[in-house]
Amino acid sequence: MLVLFSAGLPAGAGSPADTATSPGTSWDSIKELPDFGGWWGVILDVGTSGKPAGKRPSPPLKPEVLARRQQIRARIGAGVDPTEILGKRPVVFCGPRVFTGSNGSFDDDFEFLFTPGRVTITSELGLIRRIPLDGPPLPAQAPETNAGTSRGHWEGRTLVIETIGIRHDYPYPEQSLGRNARVVERISLKARDLLQIVARITAPDVYIRPFVSTTLYRRERAHVLEERDFCGEHDRSVDDATGHERFDMTPPRDLPPPPR
Amino acid sequence: MNPREVGWKRIVRRKLAGLVLLLTAIGTAQAHHTYAMFDGSKSLTVHGTIAKVEWSNPHVFVWMYVLSQATPGKYDLYAFESGSVGELTHLGWSSTALKAGDKATIEYHPLRDGRRGGHLTTATTPDGRVLRCLSGPGAPPGSAPPK
Numbered sequence: 001m002l003v004l005f006s007a008g009l010p011a012g013a014g015s016p017a018d019t020a021t022s023p024g025t026s027w028d029s030i031k032e033l034p035d036f037g038g039w040w041g042v043i044l045d046v047g048t049s050g051k052p053a054g055k056r057p058s059p060p061l062k063p064e065v066l067a068r069r070q071q072i073r074a075r076i077g078a079g080v081d082p083t084e085i086l087g088k089r090p091v092v093f094c095g096p097r098v099f100t101g102s103n104g105s106f107d108d109d110f111e112f113l114f115t116p117g118r119v120t121i122t123s124e125l126g127l128i129r130r131i132p133l134d135g136p137p138l139p140a141q142a143p144e145t146n147a148g149t150s151r152g153h154w155e156g157r158t159l160v161i162e163t164i165g166i167r168h169d170y171p172y173p174e175q176s177l178g179r180n181a182r183v184v185e186r187i188s189l190k191a192r193d194l195l196q197i198v199a200r201i202t203a204p205d206v207y208i209r210p211f212v213s214t215t216l217y218r219r220e221r222a223h224v225l226e227e228r229d230f231c232g233e234h235d236r237s238v239d240d241a242t243g244h245e246r247f248d249m250t251p252p253r254d255l256p257p258p259p260r
Numbered sequence: 261m262n263p264r265e266v267g268w269k270r271i272v273r274r275k276l277a278g279l280v281l282l283l284t285a286i287g288t289a290q291a292h293h294t295y296a297m298f299d300g301s302k303s304l305t306v307h308g309t310i311a312k313v314e315w316s317n318p319h320v321f322v323w324m325y326v327l328s329q330a331t332p333g334k335y336d337l338y339a340f341e342s343g344s345v346g347e348l349t350h351l352g353w354s355s356t357a358l359k360a361g362d363k364a365t366i367e368y369h370p371l372r373d374g375r376r377g378g379h380l381t382t383a384t385t386p387d388g389r390v391l392r393c394l395s396g397p398g399a400p401p402g403s404a405p406p407k
Contacts, residue, residue: 135271246297
């Protein structure tokens with residue numbers, strides 16, 4: 001995954017433009033926008049080392065947050081069941097996708113849909129972000145939802161999206177941004193099939209200062225959407241009844257016979 | 261082909277890489293269990309015939325028939341957990357990358373309880389195509405480029 005991080009850079013989010021003439025608010029103006037069409041996948045640059053490529057300096061975590069995450073990592077490294085560590089039932093980890101600063105995480109492809117006055121971003125595993133390009137500005141506060149509350153506008157060839165109302169209780173501690181987080185994304189094409197998203201994340205519960213990440217995505221022209229839930233109905237690795245890990249070796253009913 | 265250990269240097273490298281990847285994956289959907297059931301310090305290899313691929317989340321499962329060492333002429337059934345559909349797709353897999361009847365060599369971290377199976381790290385087809393999985397208790401030393 002080619003993910004470049006830096007901290008404390010200015011966002012330059014700018015202010016919403018005059019909606020009467022704003023790009024993206026009419027079919028004609030959409031024709032003039034950059035081509036964001038198709039599915040985008042985060043770039044996995046695994047090379048030959050087996051390690052994710054790119055520099056990944058630590059985000060500017062508050063000391064108490066860092067300590068808690070280190071404790072969680074240590075317990076997971078020791079083989080403790082995450083459901084026990086986090087005090088959550090396995091089903092919690094099968095909940096819908098939540099926006100915590102990126103459209104796709106390790107494995108989600110996503111797409112942009114342009115309609116007059118709105119950009120919609122959908123991820124392959126079901127997160128749908130609806131981003132008005134017109135209408136009233138963001139409120140000072142918004143109720144927490146899976147996608148958050150967003151407003152967008154175009155600055156030249158860059159789509160700028162500001163999001164608040166991000167869920168603080170996302171079950172994965174490494175991605176939780178706490179309460180009152182704010183994400184400003186600047187999305188642009190760096191090449192015909194290369195998309196860059198610079199995200200400036202302000203998270204007063206988690207970071208000591210704003211955190212800026214730059215992530216690159218490749219347009220996957222041959223990608224065919226396989227719409228599916230993250231957790232299947234039959235998870236062979238977790239027992240739904242007990243919540244404990246397992247390795248279920250019950251053969252599939254339609255398993256063919258051995259070779260003759 | 262009997263399961264076999266690989267060199268210790270390779271194992272250490274995989275454990276270190278696997279730790280990095282595990283910590284990376286904690287924030288992602290892949291980390292919905294710990295992989296404690298697999299022995300990440302061991303890497304075994306078996307050769308056999310693909311019986312079935314369960315192409316579904318949260319883990320693609322690969323079933324394989326392997327000629328039994330204990331009972332000549334018979335087959336043992338092995339089960340391998342791997343990554344999510346999304347992860348494997350990014351690594352060059354598809355739902356038909358391995359099909360029932362295909363011959364393949366699978367490298368994996370074995371189950372600690374001794375049953376036949378584990379967490380897949382690579383699947384190699386007779387024509388030399390290598391399909392890799394990055395999640396799990398260890399990580400392969402390399403991987404196919406993203407599609």
